[in-house]
Amino acid sequence: AYKIVLYCYFTGTVACYIQGNYMVKNLPPLDGTDVNWSLYQSQFVKSTIVWVIIAIVCLILFIVLKYDRIKKAVSYISVFLLDAVDEECFWQVWQEHPEYEDAMNDFTFYNNAMSGYAYTEHSLPLILSGEWFENKEPFIDYRNRIFKSSPFFNYLREQGYTLSNYDDEYKFEKGVMDGAFNNITYTKSSLWDRSLFNTRIIKMVGMKYAPYVLKPYCWFNVSMLKNQEMSSKDEELFSWRNDDFYKDVQEDDITYVDGKRFKLIHLMGAHVPFYFDKDVNVIDDADYYTSIESSMTVTMAYLNKLREAGVYDNSVIIILSDHGYNIEGEAVKVAQKNENETGRQHPILFVKGLNESHDLQVSGAPISYEDLVEAYYKLMDGAASDDCFAYKEGDQRERRYLLYKYLGEDHMVEYVQTGYAGDESTLVPTGRVFDAK
Structure with a gap:
C-alpha cells in the first residue's frame, strides 16, 4: 500500500510540475467571467495525454529502478516544488x-x-x-x-x-x-473565515497545476478573495x-x-x-x-x-x-x-x-x-x-x-x-x- 501511495505521489508531483510550468499559456481568466469550457477541449485532450504518458513513464521507473532510489528522488522533488471601452x-x-x-x-x-x-x-x-x-x-x-x-x-x-x-x-x-x-x-486585514480562504487558495493552485479535467472544479472569481479582507476600517x-x-x-x-x-x-x-x-x-x-x-x-x-x-x-x-x-x-x-x-x-x-x-x-x-x-x-x-x-x-x-x-x-x-x-x-x-x- 505504501508503494502504491508513493507511486501516485511521485507521478502527481511530476505531472503537476509539468502542467503548472509548461502548460499554462491557455488558462481561462479568473475575473468572474463565466468560462465556456467547450473552447478548451484541445487543452483537455493535451493535458490528459501528458498525464497518462507521465504515469506510464513513472511506472516504468518504479519497475526498472530500485525502490531506495525512487524514495530518494521523491524527497528531492518534494523540496523543489515548494519554490513553486473600444x-x-x-x-x-x-x-x-x-x-x-x-x-x-x-x-x-x-x-x-x-x-x-x-x-x-x-x-x-x-x-x-x-x-x-x-x-x-x-x-x-x-x-x-x-x-x-x-x-x-x-x-x-x-x-x-x-x-x-x-x-x-x-x-x-x-x-x-x-x-x-x-x-x-x-x-490591517483579518481573515474572517480561514477554511473558506484556504479552500479558495487551493482552488487557485488547482487552476495552474491540476489537469484540465479538474480545472472546471477549481475555477472561481478571484475577486471573491477581497471578501476575506474583513476588519474595522x-x-x-x-x-x-x-x-x-x-x-x-x-x-x-x-x-x-x-x-x-x-x-x-x-x-x-x-x-x-x-x-x-x-x-x-x-x-x-x-x-x-x-x-x-x-x-x-x-x-x-x-x-x-x-x-x-x-x-x-x-x-x-x-x-x-x-x-x-x-x-x-x-x-x-x-x-x-x-x-x-x-x-x-x-x-x-x-x-x-x-x-x-x-x-x-x-x-x-x-x-x-x-x-x-x-x-x-x-x-x-x-x-x-x-x-x-x-x-x-x-x-x-x-x-x-x-x-x-x-x-x-x-x-x-x-x-x-x-x-x-x-x-x-x-x-x-x-x-x-x-x-x-
Whole structure:
C-alpha cells in the first residue's frame, strides 16, 4: 500500500510540475467571467495525454529502478516544488443616444487614438508617464516608480497640487507609496473565515497545476478573495464598480476646496464581467453594449456634479479608456480570451480644457497614448482641447503598440499602426520582441 501511495505521489508531483510550468499559456481568466469550457477541449485532450504518458513513464521507473532510489528522488522533488471601452463599439452606442452629445459639450472627442497595450496593468502607467515598459526590469519596480515619482507627478507636486488616486487595480504594500497620494490609507486585514480562504487558495493552485479535467472544479472569481479582507476600517475603501460610484455621486455632494487638485478615478466602465444596464442596475442579461451605456450614465452624472459644485469650468477633464475591446462572436455577452488581442488597441478619448465652452468637437488626429503627458502640461497651461496635441487631423504617423497575450506579458511583440487606430490591416509587426530576463 505504501508503494502504491508513493507511486501516485511521485507521478502527481511530476505531472503537476509539468502542467503548472509548461502548460499554462491557455488558462481561462479568473475575473468572474463565466468560462465556456467547450473552447478548451484541445487543452483537455493535451493535458490528459501528458498525464497518462507521465504515469506510464513513472511506472516504468518504479519497475526498472530500485525502490531506495525512487524514495530518494521523491524527497528531492518534494523540496523543489515548494519554490513553486473600444471606440468602434462606443460610437455605435453613441449614435443611439443623442443626449450624449449635449452632455459632452465643451469636449473634443479624439476618435483615432491608440493605446499602448491590450490590458490595464501596463496601459495605466503609460497613460500617466509616457514611459514604455519593455520587460527590462520587473514590472512591479517600473509600476511603483511611475506612481511614486514619475516626472509628471513630481511636476504636479512642485506646482502645489494635491494628488488623489482612486483605483483598485493596484494594491501597494505599506511603505511603498506612503505620501504619494493623499487618499491612500493602509489598513490591517483579518481573515474572517480561514477554511473558506484556504479552500479558495487551493482552488487557485488547482487552476495552474491540476489537469484540465479538474480545472472546471477549481475555477472561481478571484475577486471573491477581497471578501476575506474583513476588519474595522476608519476609511471607506474605494470600489471601481459602476454602481458603487454612481450611488456615491447621487448621494454625496462634491465640496469645493481651495488649492489645486489632481484626481485619477479608475472605474469598471465596460470591463468584464458584464453587470449593468443603461441605468446602472445589475441585470442578468447585461452585455458589452449595456455596460458602455452604464459608463456614460455614470460619466454624465459625475460631470453634472462638477457643474453643480462650481468646479467644472476651471477644471481640465479627460475621460478615456485604458484600452479597447475585441468583440468576437459571443464576446458581446461573455468575454473569451483571444489569442490575437490586436482588436484592443483603439480606446476612447475625450478632452476638455480650462473654461472651454462649445459644442462637442470630433478630431481624427492620430493620437498615441504616449502623447498624453505632454498634452497634460499644455492643458494646465491653458491650451484648448483641440490644440493640446502636436498631431492634427490629416497627419500621417506610425504609432507603437506592444502586444502580449493574456498572462503572457513576459513576451511582448512590437507593432506599429500605419493607418487608422481601429484598422487591424494596417497594424503590422516590426519584428522586435521584448522578453523578460
